[in-house]
Amino acid sequence: MQQRKIAMVKQELKDLHELKQLYQPVADEMLVNMGPQHPSTHGVLNFLLVTDGEVMHKAVAHVGYLHRGIEKIGEAVEYNGFVPFTDRVDYLAAMSANQGFAMAVEKLASIQVPERAEYLRVIATELNRIASHLVANGAMAMDIGAFTPFVHWLKEREFVNDLMEELCGARLTYNYIRIGGVAFDCGKELAEKIVKWIDHFEPMVDEFDRLITNNEIFVQRLANVSPISAEEAMSYNLVGPNLRASGVDWDIRRDVPYSVYSKFDFKIPVGKGFRGTVGDCYDRFVLRILEIRESCKILRQALATMPEGEIMAKVPKTIKPPKGEAIARVESARGELFYYVVSDGSSKPLRVKIRAGSFTAMSIIEHLSKGVMIADLVAIIGSLDVVAPEVDR
Amino acid sequence: MSSSTNLTLGQYFKNIQNAALSTLEGMAVTFSWLFRRPITIQWPDKIEKPLEETLPERTRGILEVETRICTGCLACQKACPIDTISIDMERNAETKERFIARFDIDAAKCMYCGLCVDACPTGAIRHTTLFAYATDNIDNLLLSYVDKGEKVTPFRPKDPQPELRARGSIGKNVLERNLKSKN
Amino acid sequence: MDGFLLTTTEEFLNWNRKSSIWYLLFASACCGIELMQTGGPRTDLDRFGAVPRATPRQADLMIVAGTITYKMAERVRLLYEQMAEPRYVISMGSCANCGGLFQSSYSVLKGVDKVIPVDLYIPGCPPRPEALADAVVKLQAKMMKEKYLRTVRA
Amino acid sequence: MWYLANYLEKNYAVSINGQESAWLIYLIVAIASALVMLGFASLFAGLASFVERRIAGRIMARVGPNRVGPQGLFQFVADGLKLIMKEDLIPNGADRFLFKIAPYFVFAGMLGTFVVLPFGANIVAANMDVGIFYIISITALVVVGIILGGWASNSKWSMFGGLRSAAQIVSYEIPLALSILVVVLLSGSLSTQGIISAQGGLPWDWFIFHSPFAFIAFFIYFVSALAEGNRTPFDLPEAESELVAGYCTEYSGFRFVVFFFAEWANLWIMSAIAVICFLGGWRVPFISVEESTSSWGIILLGLAIFMVKTLALVVVVIQLRWTLPRLRLDQMMNLCWKYLVPGSFVCILGTMTWMVLIDWNSMIGLVLRVVVFAGAFMLLAYYIYRIRFNYMIDRDNYKKMTGKDMWYPPYRLP
């Protein structure tokens, strides 16, 4: 026990010493540790704020508190066995993480996924996107101080969890999309239940707008806060709602079409500076709400036009794809989820690289946090919708 | 209330009007919630049927093994990516037929992914809807479905279909026995 | 007579501690989302008097929800030491129980009981909100049986 | 309570070895009334914390604490006693003496205001002539306590919280005092009983409907009282999501109970002062000031009316907490100095001209008051219409989805 305490103290001193050279804080500045356990850092992310009061000179991000080495495990587990691990890469939008890996391996092993399985994948991913946007916006509203919208959106998410439990058996870590198709089928009455929920849910989104989105205090707290220009967003490789809020019209579902998204017509909302400049926190918030509405539209069309047929392609027990590499881009709730799978012919991948949206969204926070108040840093983290495992994998 | 200094008079009153109206709107929404039904399921005592029965059929709870139709093919052990299932097959010296001596599942480590259930040819291993088994000693979560001395003859497909026990009952017995014995 | 007096007052004191457990708002991974759902409307932990508190000083239950890596382990130990004395720990989910599906990884702590004493382990990945509510109910039963005064006196 | 003191003195004036013993009786009565006030304040603080969690639960479609005691009534007893039994933690770098003293400043500031708050015709601890002036000055003690707590616990987060509350409470004292000045102008006296007796029982005889300016003054008072008590749009000092727990980050155990108590006792004080100044306190309609102390029945009726009005305002404050997000520091200061202070000056000038032009008892005065009352009533009707609109939207879809109908009135406890 004793030597551990000494080791910890030495570590602390080394940290402080090293930080002192890196930042040379001015006389009256102090280092505030917005530590890994903090109500508004979503999950375990650590910010070191160099501040002299309310306004910060710089916020240095320390990540890696949830680095579980998923890519190293990827090299030690077969292809089929790795799918549950991709759930844990982004537990809020687990379905798109599954779909990304499955598509990459299907490209490698040239497996053709049946039509109905593609529809089921789209339905599950869109439901999951709505649930993920609910928690993202809810957590952001809670950080600004409004607790009720967060719990209302948890209530809606509870309904989505029930639907997901009926469809694929789990509430959060689905393992529903398998390589070559889908694990279970969606019966007629489950499709009715989903449509009934959407009928209930869409007026509720309008109610959230009346409760919080148009609330003057909320708008004043978010409008014109840390606007991100299109060039900055692209240079920092922001993806998804963060990118579209800065005015760049880029959505993988439409621009790099995969699965059966080309069969549905849905709009891609782009940030227009609704109540402030283009690309500020308020734009990102409103964009997610518009995307929730678009996902409801896609769900209705997908449920209506789902064809009958097989839900799983003929896939051998252990998949041995030929030597080579493949990439897969999927539009997850947090933007473009990029999979790069290299196989050497054996039943285990040689290298699995997952590049997620939160990783780059986290890297821009350091750049945005110059001369910003602590209350605004909380709003920025919330609006960029950063999730710890996606950053640290 | 916008903090910009160049605040025109019109903008000044517009801010006040916006703030007042949106606060009234927000208060109307929250007050209307006082008259709506809360969706709380008062879990432990104030619900009609215990939650285990009302959960959907595909729910992936704690694993359970119906040893009567287990063929001892070790497919589930191979399918599990993090090997939480461990089965010992022993061969009877004289009669040369194999039997299952030990079938252990580590419920504390299992990730409830369902890959073993897909791999099982006869559906012996399956997910129950049991979930409420918090214990203060982690060894209680080691479920052994074949007792110490017992020898289970593996089921051959052409045998007559034995009478199967209800889903969830086997798991419940093993978990209760663990809770009583170990602490 | 003295036994009766002590047990009833102790019963009352334990009842007080049991019916207002304030848990620390500490969510590291997937189980953290289920922890938020448990605080949400469906299984409402507020019914048991459990309120999430952000500072370890005012929390008397730490729910370790999610994977603890080696970099985070020292912080978890620090948080545990900052909590005020009658404190309890619930290890929620496979990752906190024994490292779970990341047990073979180089940077994951194999179970949080290597760093802090754990009172209850919840199986599940992630456990249902009702499983966490069940753990809180079991913790309450455990608190009722604690000899709070007698140990101090004996 | 002085009424009681005079009554006791006349009948039981016993002289101890010759000296006059009136001061002894006054002492005993003062201590008795102080204990009654403390009892009422702590009971109200406890129940208010329980009721707030129940209302918050219902607003969030969930159920508040309902397992501790019948329907969860003893929740606050459990919270309080559990916190007392917690370990007594003082952070090592903290300034031990100030750390221990800080909560009791806040406690003194909070309990001090209960002395002047009336409950009925002559049920008041001390009917001071400078009642309202005393209230405004004693709430400054709360600021001292919070800053001391923030600074002494040697943690950066609580220091932020302490300084934020210093800026907030001190700067919101001014609109608070100015809006109460409007009422003092109307009633002509500073004592709380005097203000109430200057108003009438019927709604249009209250000061709030005296003129549109008084109506705006009520809202200015209400907003700045929210800021004084660190309630929601202004709960920056213990901002849950930014500053971990603001000034009481390092407090645990009994000292946190005192901070916890002060926050909820302030609910009562805030709404009681609003009811005294603007909503006609304990005045019973159709009964003049003289008759209101005649029989115990009328006094109790006055007490009941005062309680109902105050609890209604408390519910509004609670509901505000679960509706509005939090203001940023500079926006909070901006709101105070650019909107509330000029607004309260306009109200004072407006009320003065209104009083000069139109006499209170004249027919035009009455008609204008009824017009303002009608305007306020229209606003209330619009509010109720919006509530019904929000409810109606989701009723059928909810029934279709879950099969159960959505009507679940608040008095039906789950």
Place this chain on the structure above:
Amino acid sequence: MDVQSQINLIKGKFPNEVLENFATGTFVNAEKLKAICQFCRDNEELSMQVLTCMTAVDLGDHLELVYHLISYSKKHDLVLKVTLPRDNAVIDSVESVWKTADWQERECFDLFGVNFKNHPDLRRIMLPDDWQGHPLRKDYTPPTEYHGMSHTRKNPLIPEGQSATTENSNG
């Protein structure tokens, strides 16, 4: 425009830097990588505004750095690969071309040990600062304990008889 014409465009500007190519991109000489990336970004026809992903692959005898570039306006993408020796892999950082490379290169340094010249702040990003070794290399053997916390845990599945506890079985 398709991959082949993109490669020809680059070959036009850097004739002897472009080595052999493959389906989705081309191998490039390590020293000239930064100049090529600058060219890809600034050229109008290519206008690769975004570096989607920059990672390393350990192929046993040498390391391979893979740069995935994409252009949102032209809707085409390209892959640049660089081969580096295993032990002291050094390459200049492209952080000045795309700001996202800052963190991706830090991750590559942390997990693979690839050193990036004139990178603004090359520190470990994922692992604690005093961690030895770079985990994603094939020849990485994880330490048996860290700050007093041991890596092994008694595996309940193996009865007391056999004594094998769960080593780091990530083969």
